[in-house]
Amino acid sequence: MGLIVGNWKMNTTVTSAIMLANAVKVQIEGQFGPEVVVCPPYVSLYSVSETLRGSRISVGAQNMHSETNNGAFTGEISAEMLAQICQYVIVGHSERRTYFSETDLFINLKLLAALSAGITPILCVGEKREDRDSGRAHDIVSSQLDANLNGMDLDSKIVVAYEPVWAIGTGQSASPEIAQDMMFHIREILADLLGNQSEAIPLLYGGSVNEDNIGVYVSQADIDGALVGGASLNAGAFCRLIANASRTER
Numbered sequence: 108m109g110l111i112v113g114n115w116k117m118n119t120t121v122t123s124a125i126m127l128a129n130a131v132k133v134q135i136e137g138q139f140g141p142e143v144v145v146c147p148p149y150v151s152l153y154s155v156s157e158t159l160r161g162s163r164i165s166v167g168a169q170n171m172h173s174e175t176n177n178g179a180f181t182g183e184i185s186a187e188m189l190a191q192i193c194q195y196v197i198v199g200h201s202e203r204r205t206y207f208s209e210t211d212l213f214i215n216l217k218l219l220a221a222l223s224a225g226i227t228p229i230l231c232v233g234e235k236r237e238d239r240d241s242g243r244a245h246d247i248v249s250s251q252l253d254a255n256l257n258g259m260d261l262d263s264k265i266v267v268a269y270e271p272v273w274a275i276g277t278g279q280s281a282s283p284e285i286a287q288d289m290m291f292h293i294r295e296i297l298a299d300l301l302g303n304q305s306e307a308i309p310l311l312y313g314g315s316v317n318e319d320n321i322g323v324y325v326s327q328a329d330i331d332g333a334l335v336g337g338a339s340l341n342a343g344a345f346c347r348l349i350a351n352a353s354r355t356e357r
């Protein structure tokens with residue numbers, strides 16, 4: 108069926124987040140298509156989840172802390188807090204790995220905490236430009252998956268997003284061949300780590316996806332949908348992207 112996730116990053120106020128969520132809801136209401144998730148900033152999660160109640164759109168958080176005990180972690184949000192209002196949470200986004208120095212171990216702990224709170228983690232992996240240029244892209248992604256999925260129950264519900272760092276927010280999306288090649292590699296690693304259960308894991312491509320190029324990604328053999336940043340901030344463009352994803356699903 109496919110999955111399209113909109114990551115709003117540090118955009119929207121509470122008011123504009125409600126308006127954006129409502130506009131997407133109204134435009135796709137009654138349409139058949141991929142599962143849709145929107146990930147607003149923390150402060151809008153509750154309002155957006157109320158706005159979307161009863162619709163076919165799920166809500167995800169953009170981040171969480173790994174700590175499972177409540178307590179003295181000023182400014183942090185736990186999986187237990189998110190579980191009342193979110194079905195998904197993004198972990199390991201490259202912006203968090205880069206700007207906030209998040210390590211593979213920290214991301215692994217977040218993923219495990221999300222799972223034990225009943226939230227589906229959307230794990231982001233992907234290589235930097237210099238890794239691709241030096242032929243290390245596959246190795247980087249393998250080692251991220253190895254480390255980030257450590258200790259996970261084999262039948263856990265997760266989503267994996269391949270997001271080459273050089274393609275995020277740059278307008279330089281990966282070619283469908285590059286994306287499919289890496290997705291095939293990811294499928295092999297997941298099969299090694301998790302066995303048959305891995306076939307049920309949706310694989311998303313992320314990196315400058317828009318309404319014009321979504322079709323070529325979702326028609327690839329191992330791509331089940333997309334993680335969308337910039338193009339998810341305009342309701343019309345996002346809804347056209349969703350419609351184009353369902354038209355061209357393989």
Ligand code: PEP
Pocket residue numbers: 114116270274275276277278313314315316334335336337338
């Ligand atoms: C992202 O935020 O994960 C992303 C892929 O952003 P963009 O679509 O803007 O490249």
